[in-house]
Amino acid sequence: MSLKKLGIKYKTIKEILVATIRLNIKERKELYSVLDELTQHIPREHIIGPAFCIFQFVTSIKEGFDIEVGLPVAQAVETGNIKTRILPKMEVLSLVHTGPLEELSETYRKLYGCASEQVELGVRSLVLNLSFYKPL
Numbered sequence: 001m002s003l004k005k006l007g008i009k010y011k012t013i014k015e016i017l018v019a020t021i022r023l024n025i026k027e028r029k030e031l032y033s034v035l036d037e038l039t040q041h042i043p044r045e046h047i048i049g050p051a052f053c054i055f056q057f058v059t060s061i062k063e064g065f066d067i068e069v070g071l072p073v074a075q076a077v078e079t080g081n082i083k084t085r086i087l088p089k090m091e092v093l094s095l096v097h098t099g100p101l102e103e104l105s106e107t108y109r110k111l112y113g114c115a116s117e118q119v120e121l122g123v124r125s126l127v128l129n130l131s132f133y134k135p136l
Contacts (some may be wrong), residue, residue, distance in 0.1 A: 008114050015089045016049070019077040020070030026063065028101050034069050041082055046073045077095045 003010060019042055025034065035051050056066040058086035076084040093115055097107040 003093070003114065006095070008093050008111060008112060011092060013087075013090045013092055016072045016087050017074070017076070017084060018052075018070040018087045019046075019073045019082050019084050020068050021081045021083070022066075022068045023081070025029050025065050025067060026105070031069065034067075038069055038071060038082065038122075039109055041073060041079050044075060046075055046077065048072045048074050088129070097124055 003099065019038070021038055022069070025031065028107065031053060038051070039047070041123065054068040054070075056068065069088070072087075078084060091113060095107060095111045095114075097104055097106075123124050
């Protein structure tokens with residue numbers, strides 16, 4: 001089945017300055033409070049795009065998730081555990097999940113199934129999971 005029929009887009013994300021915090025959470029629903037905390041420490045006028053979360057799969061964490069949560073910013077932000085870095089240019093397969101978090105695994109199955117087909121066609125995958133979040 002084609003990417004378009006699956007609702008999946010192949011696109012390039014440009015290099016961008018981001019303010020991030022890396023931490024461990026037990027459940028995905030904790031992301032909302034982490035995002036709230038992050039936005040409280042970054043001036044609104046410095047935020048230039050949607051929040052994102054990178055799930056680290058190569059990790060020593062045994063329970064929960066090892067994540068990096070961030071926001072694209074116009075200038076460096078260094079406060080507490082928040083660090084600024086350049087998120088490199090990436091070519092990604094993108095699929096938007098619009099349901100409850102409990103149904104997210106279905107969306108991932110569809111995306112990873114497609115990704116494995118693309119790898120068979122010679123496309124390399126460097127980022128396993130980069131999720132963007134929009135306020136509801």
